[in-house]
Amino acid sequence: MIEIVAWICGIMLSLGAIACVIRVIKGPSILDRVLGLDVLLLIISAGLCVDMAVNRHTDYLLFVVAACTIGFVGSVTVSRYVSDKRNA
Amino acid sequence: MDMFLDILVAVLLVLGCLMSLIAGIGLLTFPDLLTRMHAATKPQVLGFLLIFAGLAIHLRSWLIVPALIVAWAMQLLTAPVSAHMIGRSGYRTKHAKKETLFSDELHQVLDEVSAAPATGPIPVAKPSRAERRQGAPGEAD
Numbered sequence: 001m002i003e004i005v006a007w008i009c010g011i012m013l014s015l016g017a018i019a020c021v022i023r024v025i026k027g028p029s030i031l032d033r034v035l036g037l038d039v040l041l042l043i044i045s046a047g048l049c050v051d052m053a054v055n056r057h058t059d060y061l062l063f064v065v066a067a068c069t070i071g072f073v074g075s076v077t078v079s080r081y082v083s084d085k086r087n088a
Numbered sequence: 089m090d091m092f093l094d095i096l097v098a099v100l101l102v103l104g105c106l107m108s109l110i111a112g113i114g115l116l117t118f119p120d121l122l123t124r125m126h127a128a129t130k131p132q133v134l135g136f137l138l139i140f141a142g143l144a145i146h147l148r149s150w151l152i153v154p155a156l157i158v159a160w161a162m163q164l165l166t167a168p169v170s171a172h173m174i175g176r177s178g179y180r181t182k183h184a185k186k187e188t189l190f191s192d193e194l195h196q197v198l199d200e201v202s203a204a205p206a207t208g209p210i211p212v213a214k215p216s217r218a219e220r221r222q223g224a225p226g227e228a229d
Contacts, residue, residue: 001094002098009101013105013108015109034174038170046108053142058149065162082177
């Protein structure tokens with residue numbers, strides 16, 4: 001049963017990740033790209049969690065905790081330095 | 089009991105991954121930065137809650153529950169920070185479509201700030217100390 005769940009989750013996560021990559025490529029502004037990369041990191045963490053559940057181990061737990069804790073630093077840093085050049 | 093828990097784990101994991109799929113679809117189809125931000129927060133809170141619950145139940149272990157709670161709580165704390173910064177930059181660089189907003193209170197505040205002199209203080213509605221002193225009778229000298 002868990003194998004079927006793994007297939008379904010894998011397909012859904014892959015489609016979500018592909019959509020994020022398309023948004024990162026297309027994105028009209030750098031903020032859209034940062035948002036897409038943020039969601040991509042979340043999807044990778046979710047995939048690691050599903051892998052831990054399917055294969056019954058806890059090897060990736062530290063990465064998931066770290067990604068949840070400091071994953072916001074990238075988008076905050078990028079959006080901090082995006083400014084309106086006409087008013088600056 | 090084991091069968092019930094297995095079905096519960098399957099439902100939780102599939103729903104959690106569905107949130108990621110919804111976020112991807114929303115990122116592709118929504119027209120605007122602010123609406124895309126709305127879609128991007130779906131897996132951050134609810135998706136991770138479902139996936140972590142499914143993982144902890146499937147491993148049948150209380151040992152990893154504190155780590156998962158820490159991860160989820162940090163996600164809950166840091167998601168508004170990045171959302172605030174992205175929204176702020178998006179608004180000020182005109183990437184947010186303002187004609188789609190129903191109410192825009194930040195516009196008025198930004199107009200007041202940009203109308204003030206460049207190095208002066210930001211004007212506030214409260215009267216300053218000098219004005220209050222002038223307005224009060226008998227305290228002029």
